[in-house]
Amino acid sequence: MAKVLMKGNEAIGEAGIRARGLCYFCYPITPQSEVAEYLSKRMPEAGGVFLQGESEVAVSNMLYGAAGAGVRCWTSSSGPGISLMMEALAYIAAAELPVVIVNIVRCGPGLGGILPSQSDYRQAVKGGGHGDYQCLVYAPASVQEAVDLMPLAFDRAERYRNPVLIIGDGMIGQMMEPVEFKEHKFPPLPPKDWATTGCKGRKPNVVNSLYLDPYAEEKLNLRMVAKYEKMKKEEVRxxxxxxxxxxxxxxxxxxxxxxxxxxxxxxxxxxxxxxxxxxxxxxxxxxxxxxxxxxxxxxxxxxxxxxxxxxxxxxxxxxxxxxxxxxxxxxxxxxxxxxxxxxxxxxxxxxxxxxxx
Amino acid sequence: MKTIFKRPEALAETPTHYCPGCTHGVAHRLIAEVLDELGLRERTVGIVPVGCSVLAFNYFNFDCQEASHGRAPAVATGIKRGRPDLIVFTYQGDGDLASIGMAEIVHAANRGEKFTAVFINNAVYGMTGGQMAPTTMPGQVTTTCPAGRDVEQVGYPIRMCELLASLRTPGFVERVAVHQPKYIIKAKRALKKAFQYQADNRCFSFVECLSTCPTNWGLTPLKAVQWVDETMIPYYPVKNFKSPETEGEGDAD
Missing domain, CATH: 3.40.50.920 (Rossmann fold)
Structure with a gap:
C-alpha cells in the first residue's frame, strides 16, 4: 500500500481499526482528541463500536467489561485522563484482561500543560495503579512506528492476557508524517475460553480480581510474575x-x-x-x-x-x-x-x- | 409428582454468607427465577458489586464479572456495546450506586444503555460495617452518624428512581420492596418486565429493591421488616416511575 500523509493521532486511530480493534471507548483530552474525532467517523464505517463515555473512570471500566466479554477493545487518552484510568487498570491487570491504552503524553503533574512530554514514564512502567502488576509498554518514535506497534500491542495483550500501553509523547500524536499501513501476521491466538460470553454448554466463567484467600491471591500474583518474566525474555525491543x-x-x-x-x-x-x-x-x-x-x-x-x-x-x-x-x-x-x-x-x-x- | 418449588437453575447450589434477615437472598432468587422463566440464563452476564454481595458470582449459576466500587454500569456498558446479544445486569447497593457510582448510573441511564440495573437500597453501607449511605434515613443512626443523619449537614436521602425517571431518555424505572411476600410478588413482576425490555432490545431498565439490613440497623429481622414499612416506604414510594409505554407523559416538550 502507498504511503499517506497523516497526523499521528488519526494514524493511530486508523491503525487500531486495521488491527481489528473495533471497540473504542474514549473521553476527550488534549493532545489526543483527534483519535476520538477520527474514530467517531471511521468506526461506524468499519462496523465497530465508538462510544464517548462520561469520564475516563467510566471509559476504563467499559474496557474492563468489553475485554472481559472477549471483545478486542482499546482507548486513548493523556496524562490526567490516564491517571483516572489507573484504578481500572489495576483491575484489568488482576483479572488478566487484554486491553490496549494509548497515552499521548502531555506535561505534568496536575493539569500541567498540553505540550509534549515524557513525564508519565514511571506511571506507565512502574505501576500507576495499586498492587503487584506490570504493563507491557511500547514507545514509538515516529508515526509509522506507532502505526506498526498497534497490531503488535493487540496481539501481545491477548497472547499474555495483560494490558498493553503505548506511550507516545505529544509530538507523536500531533505531527504529520507519511505512513504505510502494512499487513501484520501473527501466529494464532489462544481461544478466549475464559471470557464471559454466556455459559451455554460450559460452566460459568467469572471475570474477577477478588481473592480473599491469601494463598489464592499469592498464586495469582506469581502467575502474573511468570508472564512478566516471559516478557523480559521474549518481548524486549x-x-x-x-x-x-x-x-x-x-x-x-x-x-x-x-x-x-x-x-x-x-x-x-x-x-x-x-x-x-x-x-x-x-x-x-x-x-x-x-x-x-x-x-x-x-x-x-x-x-x-x-x-x-x-x-x-x-x-x-x-x-x-x-x-x-x-x-x-x-x-x-x-x-x-x-x-x-x-x-x-x-x-x-x-x-x-x-x-x- | 409435579414439582411446585425448586432451586432455580440460575442459582448455584451454594449456601450464601448473608446475615439472618437480610434480603439479598430474596433478590438473588427473584433474578434467578426470572432468568430461568425467560430462558436467558445461558446468555446472561451479571455484574456483581463491591459490598455485601461482592461474592454473588458464587451464588449465581451463569457468567459474572466483578466490578470495582461504583463502576458496574460502566462495565455493563462495555459488555453490552461490545456484545449486544448478551443479557447483562448490574447488581449494586446504595453506597455503590448512589454515592461513588452516581455518575456511572446516571450516564448509563441517560444513554439508554440496554442493560438491567438492580439497585439494592437498605439505607446503609453493609459490608464495611454500617456507615451512613446517601440513602440513610433522616435521624437514622449509623457508625458515621452516631447522633442520627443530620439533614442540615449532609442533606436528605437520595431517591434514585425519582432522579433517573427525570431523564428524557426512555427507560423502565420501578421501585419495589423485597421484605414481605406481597411486595416480593410485585418485585418479581417488575424484574421480569425489566429483563423482558432488555431481551426485546427496548430500553434501559432499573429496579430499586427496598431491602433490610438487621445487622447494621441493630434490629431483629422482624423489627427490620417493620422498619421498611414504617420508615422507608413512606419516603421511598413503591411504584412504577417510568416505562417505555408511558413515555412522553408529563414532558414539557
Whole structure:
C-alpha cells in the first residue's frame, strides 16, 4: 500500500481499526482528541463500536467489561485522563484482561500543560495503579512506528492476557508524517475460553480480581510474575544507532527524544566526536542487557528525556551502577533542541577529561 | 409428582454468607427465577458489586464479572456495546450506586444503555460495617452518624428512581420492596418486565429493591421488616416511575 500523509493521532486511530480493534471507548483530552474525532467517523464505517463515555473512570471500566466479554477493545487518552484510568487498570491487570491504552503524553503533574512530554514514564512502567502488576509498554518514535506497534500491542495483550500501553509523547500524536499501513501476521491466538460470553454448554466463567484467600491471591500474583518474566525474555525491543563503530559516549533515549539525539549525534560526528544511541522501544520490559553490553565500551552513559529524569533510574540499573549515568532533559513541554544535547554531551566529555587530569 | 418449588437453575447450589434477615437472598432468587422463566440464563452476564454481595458470582449459576466500587454500569456498558446479544445486569447497593457510582448510573441511564440495573437500597453501607449511605434515613443512626443523619449537614436521602425517571431518555424505572411476600410478588413482576425490555432490545431498565439490613440497623429481622414499612416506604414510594409505554407523559416538550 502507498504511503499517506497523516497526523499521528488519526494514524493511530486508523491503525487500531486495521488491527481489528473495533471497540473504542474514549473521553476527550488534549493532545489526543483527534483519535476520538477520527474514530467517531471511521468506526461506524468499519462496523465497530465508538462510544464517548462520561469520564475516563467510566471509559476504563467499559474496557474492563468489553475485554472481559472477549471483545478486542482499546482507548486513548493523556496524562490526567490516564491517571483516572489507573484504578481500572489495576483491575484489568488482576483479572488478566487484554486491553490496549494509548497515552499521548502531555506535561505534568496536575493539569500541567498540553505540550509534549515524557513525564508519565514511571506511571506507565512502574505501576500507576495499586498492587503487584506490570504493563507491557511500547514507545514509538515516529508515526509509522506507532502505526506498526498497534497490531503488535493487540496481539501481545491477548497472547499474555495483560494490558498493553503505548506511550507516545505529544509530538507523536500531533505531527504529520507519511505512513504505510502494512499487513501484520501473527501466529494464532489462544481461544478466549475464559471470557464471559454466556455459559451455554460450559460452566460459568467469572471475570474477577477478588481473592480473599491469601494463598489464592499469592498464586495469582506469581502467575502474573511468570508472564512478566516471559516478557523480559521474549518481548524486549530496542534500536541502536552508531553502535557499529567506536564511540566515546552512549546515549539512551526513547520516542521523539531519540530522534533529537540522532540529529545531535550526527552533529557531534561532524566534529569528530563519536556517540552511540540505544533507543528502547519497549519501556517494560526494558532493554537492560543490551544497555549493559553497550556501556562496556564507554566511561559513562547519559539518559536523555523530556522529563526531570525518570528513565535514568532504569538506565542506572541496566549498567548495574558500574558506570556513571548522567541525565539531560528538558521538561514542562519544552522539547530539547539537538544543539542542547550536543552541548550536554560535550560538557560531560570535558568534565570527564578534567576528572582524569 | 409435579414439582411446585425448586432451586432455580440460575442459582448455584451454594449456601450464601448473608446475615439472618437480610434480603439479598430474596433478590438473588427473584433474578434467578426470572432468568430461568425467560430462558436467558445461558446468555446472561451479571455484574456483581463491591459490598455485601461482592461474592454473588458464587451464588449465581451463569457468567459474572466483578466490578470495582461504583463502576458496574460502566462495565455493563462495555459488555453490552461490545456484545449486544448478551443479557447483562448490574447488581449494586446504595453506597455503590448512589454515592461513588452516581455518575456511572446516571450516564448509563441517560444513554439508554440496554442493560438491567438492580439497585439494592437498605439505607446503609453493609459490608464495611454500617456507615451512613446517601440513602440513610433522616435521624437514622449509623457508625458515621452516631447522633442520627443530620439533614442540615449532609442533606436528605437520595431517591434514585425519582432522579433517573427525570431523564428524557426512555427507560423502565420501578421501585419495589423485597421484605414481605406481597411486595416480593410485585418485585418479581417488575424484574421480569425489566429483563423482558432488555431481551426485546427496548430500553434501559432499573429496579430499586427496598431491602433490610438487621445487622447494621441493630434490629431483629422482624423489627427490620417493620422498619421498611414504617420508615422507608413512606419516603421511598413503591411504584412504577417510568416505562417505555408511558413515555412522553408529563414532558414539557
Amino acid at each position: 530496542c534500536e541502536e544507532y552508531n553502535t557499529d563503530k567506536p564511540y566515546q559516549a552512549l546515549l539512551v533515549a526513547y520516542g521523539t527524544t531519540a530522534r533529537i539525539c540522532r540529529t545531535a549525534i550526527h552533529k557531534l560526528g561532524e566534529e569528530g566526536i563519536h556517540v552511540a544511541l540505544l533507543r528502547p522501544i519497549t519501556l517494560f520490559p526494558f532493554p537492560r542487557q543490551r544497555i549493559y553490553e553497550l556501556a562496556q565500551k564507554v566511561d559513562w552513559v547519559m539518559s536523555v528525556e523530556m522529563s526531570t529524569g525518570q528513565m535514568v533510574e532504569d538506565v542506572e540499573l541496566s549498567v548495574r551502577c558500574e558506570k556513571p549515568v548522567h541525565f539531560f532533559g528538558r521538561t514542562g513541554g519544552v522539547v530539547p533542541a539537538p544543539e542542547e544535547v550536543v552541548e550536554a554531551v560535550k560538557k560531560q566529555l570535558g568534565a570527564g577529561k578534567g576528572g582524569q587530569a
